[in-house]
Each structure stands twice: as C-alpha cells, then as structure tokens.
Amino acid sequence: MTSTIQQLSQLISNSVGQLVAITSKNGQHLPELNDRLTPESEAFRKDPDAAKAASIIAAATIQLAACVLPPYESIIQTSSGHMKSAALGVVIQCHVPEILRDAGSEGMHADDIAKNTGVDGSKLARLLRTLANRHIFREVKPDFFTNNRISGVLDTGKSIDEILRNPGKKHDGTSGFVAIVELGVTTSHKASSALYENMKDPITAFSEEPNHAPIQRAMRTNKSLFNWMLEPEQAQERHIFGLAMKGSASLVPHNLLLELFDWGSLPKGSTVVDVGGGIGSSCHMLLKAHPELRYIIQDLPMIAEDGKKHCALENPEALASGQMTFQGHDFFAPQPLTNASVFLMKNVIHNWSGPNVSKILTHLRNAAQSNTILLICDIVMTYSCREPNPDSVEDYTIVNDPSLVAPDILSTGFNSVNDTVWLLDTAMHLLVNTQEHTIAQFKRLLSGCGWKIVKIIRKGSSLDSVQAIPI
Structure with a gap:
C-alpha cells in the first residue's frame, strides 16, 4: 500500500508539472x-x-514536512512564533525593507542598515538571520542582507x-498591507501574551463584554479597544489601525x-x-x-453625514435622485425601515458578541417582510477536519468555489x-472578545432570532455570504 509520504510526494510532483505546463503555455515566468x-x-x-496547482504544492509540502520532521521540532517552530513575530516587528519599525530596496545582490551589512535605525547592528543581524531562516530576507554572506520576493511585500515603496522625516505617516498613501502586519506584530502581539490569564480569570473567562478581551489586560485598561484608541495618547495607534482596516x-x-448574491434576481x-x-x-x-436598485446606507449619524458628503462628490446624481440615501441609525435600536428587499450586513456580525448580535438580528427580523432577504457577508469558518458533503445538506445550499476543493490526501485541505481566517x-x-462563525454557529444565531439559512457561498477569502429568510 502506498504510504502517505509517497502519495504527497507524487501529488507535489504532478502539481509542479501542471504548474510549469500552465505557465509555459501562458508565456509566463515562474518566479x-x-x-x-x-x-x-x-x-x-x-x-x-x-x-490551484500552487496551493496543492504548498499544502502538500507543509503536510509532508509535518510527517517527516521530529514532532518536537514542529512544536518548537510553533511555540517560538512570538519570537519571529517580534523580529518582524523590529525590522518593520526600523524600515529595513525600504533601506534594503536598492541593496542589490551583494546585500548590505547589518551595521550599515542600522545606521538609520538607532539600533545595534549586531542585534539587528541576529533578528534578520532568524527571519532569513524562514525565507524572509536573504543573508548573502555573513552579516550582509538583502530583500527577496517575500520580504519585498513589507516595502511601502517610500x-x-x-x-525618517515623518515616520508617523509611513503607511499613508500605501495599500495598507504593511500597516496590517505592523498591527499584528505590535498590538495583537501584546494582547496574545495575556491570553491564558484572560481565559482563566473568573471575571473574563466566560464574559462576552468587549472590554474583557486580552488586549485590556495587556494594555492595563478597562476600556474597549475602540474607546481605548480614542485616548489622545493613542493617536498613532488609531491612525495605524485605520490604515490596517483599509489594507x-x-x-x-x-x-x-457581486458574486456573493444574485443581485439581478431582485425586481427593479x-x-x-x-x-x-x-x-x-x-x-x-x-x-x-x-x-435598477435603490440603496439606503445606515450608520451612526456622524458616519452617515460623512457618507453623504462622500456621495455628493462621487455620485451626486444618485444622491439628488434619492437612489442612494444615507440614514443615521444605531443598529441596536429598532429598525425603522420595513420595506427592505435585502438587509445587507457586510463585516458587521464578527464585531459583536452573541447577545449583541442577537439584538441586531432581532430588530431586523421585526422589520422584515415575508420575502425580505438577510445577506450576511462575513467569514464562514471551516473546521480543520473534513466537513460533511454539502450535497447531504437538505435545508440549505452550500456553494463552494472550485479553488477550495482539495485532494483527499490533504488532511486539512488548503487551510x-x-x-x-x-x-x-x-x-x-x-x-474585541468576539469571533468569526462556523455554519453551525450562524444557524444557532439566526434561528434564535427568527431567520432561516437558505444559501451559503464560500469564496475562500475573508468574505463569504450567508443568505437567510424569515421563519
């Protein structure tokens, strides 16, 4: 019988052949x-x-490594993740990717990199070496480093x-990706250090309050994340957070x-x-x-006013005709609109704990007509194990993007x-002491508020959709 590692090896070989053939046919260069x-x-x-061939190669390679590495090595690689994260935080905040942009194949000595950073060159070299061992940056000769394709994504282009003239504006005018990473290796990194204590403390262990997350313990505050960021001394934190959300x-x-719902099926x-x-x-x-549709955007009054001003610049005709309107509304209050064909909630549900989500969904159900559709666009979490065959689900439809269907030998799919996610x-x-939701969790939340799931579309990104109708 063929062993798992033989199957994985063959899968890698076949997929590499497919990838080379596809790129050759398309006249493309594999980097x-x-x-x-x-x-x-x-x-x-x-x-x-x-x-998809690239995803198969990567997933099979990771699983193959897990099969043949000593188990303690796999554990050490995970348990030391905070050290790699800390090293990444230093090189970003010391602007190393930008400094190395023009270093070329010869690289730059760590002491020269450090001249513009105010840190010790020998200590910086050790952190860069830790990252280079994971193929982030490259050490071309002792203590000389340069960017590679992976570290290149950390370059803001500035x-x-x-x-150095204005470090607080480093991420302004960029895609925001590096701001995401910086947030992860600083604020989230600090919060993670308080995770165990937060889960054991009787006050916070089972709490769903937004000010009972690990971040409060790490930052020694009783305020929720967003209220904490409103403090004057957190202005830069707030600025980076906003750019990270944009990223x-x-x-x-x-x-x-447009792919997460059949908008064309709605009557004019x-x-x-x-x-x-x-x-x-x-x-x-x-x-x-x-x-052909009419759009009403609801948010807190101040945000709604900003939206109206933005629309006046972007699409004044839609605003003047009433095809697009803005309404100040707190979704924890009863929903005032009772003629909606679709209630759209994009990246909202995951920001709130169960009781708060139930309050929002109940207000929407009370305002819904019998044919109103609730469309939640958020992450639909999957499991690490294989899920039941979607064809066996009787009361709703699951549509998975073809790119998500992995060979059976891959024990966790493409996860x-x-x-x-x-x-x-x-x-x-x-x-924020909340979570992303699995299908089972969405079903419990929605059914408890008078909604029934009829369709789920998974696209394999950080945005899927759950479509529900009134029960």
Missing part, C-alpha cells in the same frame, strides 16, 4: 524565491488552474528619507460582493438597506453594476496555506 517582487512575478496566479479591505477582490426598484454600511463603499460598487478569528478574540 524564484530570490527574485525581486514585482506585479509580473505574481501574474501567474491570475490563471485559476495555476493558482524612500527612507521620506519615512484588509484591499485584500478582498473589489467586485466580490427593490430597496437594499446596508446596515452598518459606513460611508457607502459597498453600495457605490453595487450601484454601478445594478443601477495550512491560507490560514488568514483562523488568525482573524484569534485576532477578534484578542482585541
């Missing part, structure tokens, strides 16, 4: 690890078959002179919302109510694709190569 990061270096992933949004394909003139919709970014995108779930725990 080397030490190539410079460019849009062209990652272009091969736009072909879905190439992207000159080191510009950053998170940029990682989700712009038009993905139907009303879409975006509950907690911010300044209306989602509805602006929907309006371009479906101008190991895209564990962002599980890390986001942990981040929600650490920072």
Whole structure:
C-alpha cells in the first residue's frame, strides 16, 4: 500500500508539472524565491488552474514536512512564533525593507542598515538571520542582507528619507498591507501574551463584554479597544489601525460582493438597506453594476453625514435622485425601515458578541417582510477536519468555489496555506472578545432570532455570504 509520504510526494510532483505546463503555455515566468517582487512575478496566479496547482504544492509540502520532521521540532517552530513575530516587528519599525530596496545582490551589512535605525547592528543581524531562516530576507554572506520576493511585500515603496522625516505617516498613501502586519506584530502581539490569564480569570473567562478581551489586560485598561484608541495618547495607534482596516479591505477582490448574491434576481426598484454600511463603499460598487436598485446606507449619524458628503462628490446624481440615501441609525435600536428587499450586513456580525448580535438580528427580523432577504457577508469558518458533503445538506445550499476543493490526501485541505481566517478569528478574540462563525454557529444565531439559512457561498477569502429568510 502506498504510504502517505509517497502519495504527497507524487501529488507535489504532478502539481509542479501542471504548474510549469500552465505557465509555459501562458508565456509566463515562474518566479524564484530570490527574485525581486514585482506585479509580473505574481501574474501567474491570475490563471485559476495555476493558482490551484500552487496551493496543492504548498499544502502538500507543509503536510509532508509535518510527517517527516521530529514532532518536537514542529512544536518548537510553533511555540517560538512570538519570537519571529517580534523580529518582524523590529525590522518593520526600523524600515529595513525600504533601506534594503536598492541593496542589490551583494546585500548590505547589518551595521550599515542600522545606521538609520538607532539600533545595534549586531542585534539587528541576529533578528534578520532568524527571519532569513524562514525565507524572509536573504543573508548573502555573513552579516550582509538583502530583500527577496517575500520580504519585498513589507516595502511601502517610500524612500527612507521620506519615512525618517515623518515616520508617523509611513503607511499613508500605501495599500495598507504593511500597516496590517505592523498591527499584528505590535498590538495583537501584546494582547496574545495575556491570553491564558484572560481565559482563566473568573471575571473574563466566560464574559462576552468587549472590554474583557486580552488586549485590556495587556494594555492595563478597562476600556474597549475602540474607546481605548480614542485616548489622545493613542493617536498613532488609531491612525495605524485605520490604515490596517483599509489594507484588509484591499485584500478582498473589489467586485466580490457581486458574486456573493444574485443581485439581478431582485425586481427593479427593490430597496437594499446596508446596515452598518459606513460611508457607502459597498453600495457605490453595487450601484454601478445594478443601477435598477435603490440603496439606503445606515450608520451612526456622524458616519452617515460623512457618507453623504462622500456621495455628493462621487455620485451626486444618485444622491439628488434619492437612489442612494444615507440614514443615521444605531443598529441596536429598532429598525425603522420595513420595506427592505435585502438587509445587507457586510463585516458587521464578527464585531459583536452573541447577545449583541442577537439584538441586531432581532430588530431586523421585526422589520422584515415575508420575502425580505438577510445577506450576511462575513467569514464562514471551516473546521480543520473534513466537513460533511454539502450535497447531504437538505435545508440549505452550500456553494463552494472550485479553488477550495482539495485532494483527499490533504488532511486539512488548503487551510495550512491560507490560514488568514483562523488568525482573524484569534485576532477578534484578542482585541474585541468576539469571533468569526462556523455554519453551525450562524444557524444557532439566526434561528434564535427568527431567520432561516437558505444559501451559503464560500469564496475562500475573508468574505463569504450567508443568505437567510424569515421563519
């Protein structure tokens, strides 16, 4: 009988052959690890078959390594994660990727890198070496380092002179990705150090209050994350957090919302109510694709006013005609609109604990008509084990993107190569004492508030959809 490692090895070999054949057919170059990061270096992933072959190779390789490594080594690699995270935090905050941008294949000595950072060069070299051992940066000769394709994603694109003149604005005008990483290796890192104590303390262990998360213990505050960030001395923290949220949004394909629901099935003139919709970014995108619908964006009065001003610049005709309107509303209060065809909630549910979510969903159910659709666009968590066959589900439909279907030999599917959603779930725990939800958890939440799931669409990103109707 063929062993697991033989099957994994064969799967890797076959998938490498497929990937090479696809990229060769498309006239594309498969990048080397030490190539410079460019849009062209990652272009091969736009072909879905190439992207899936790459995912299979990576997932099978990770599982193969777990099979053959000594078990204690696997544990040490995980238990030392905080050290790698700390090292990454230092190199980002010392602007090392930007300093190394023009270092070339010869690299730069750690002492020269450190000149602009105010840190000890020999200590910086040791941290860079720790990261280089995980293929982030490259040590080309003793104490000489340069960027590679992976560390290249940490480069904001700004000159080191510009950053040093105004380090607080380092992430301004960027995609926000590096701000996400910086938030993870600083604030979230500190919160994680208090996780065990928070889970054992009788006061916080079973609490769902937003000010009972590990972050409060780490920062020695009784305020919720967002109220803590409103303090004057947290201005920079607040600034980075906002840019990180922008970066998170940029990682989700712009038009993905169009694929998470059949908007064309709604009758002309139907009303879409975006509950907690911010300044209306989602509805602006929907309006371009479906101008036959009417959009109402609800958020707190101050945010709604900002949305109205933004719309006056972006689409004054829609605002003047009433096709797009903004309404100040607290979703913990009764829902005033009773003619909605769709209540849309995008990236809202995961921000609140169970009792608060139930209050929001109950208000929406009380305002819903018999044919109103509740559309929750959030992460739908999966398990590490194989889930039941979707075809066996009788009371609702599950539509999985083909890219999510992994070979049976991969014990955790593609989870190991895209564990962002599980890390986001942990981040929600650490920072706001909430969570992402599995299908079973969504069912309990929704059914308890008078809603029934009819369809789930999974896209394999940080945005899936749960469609429900009144019971």
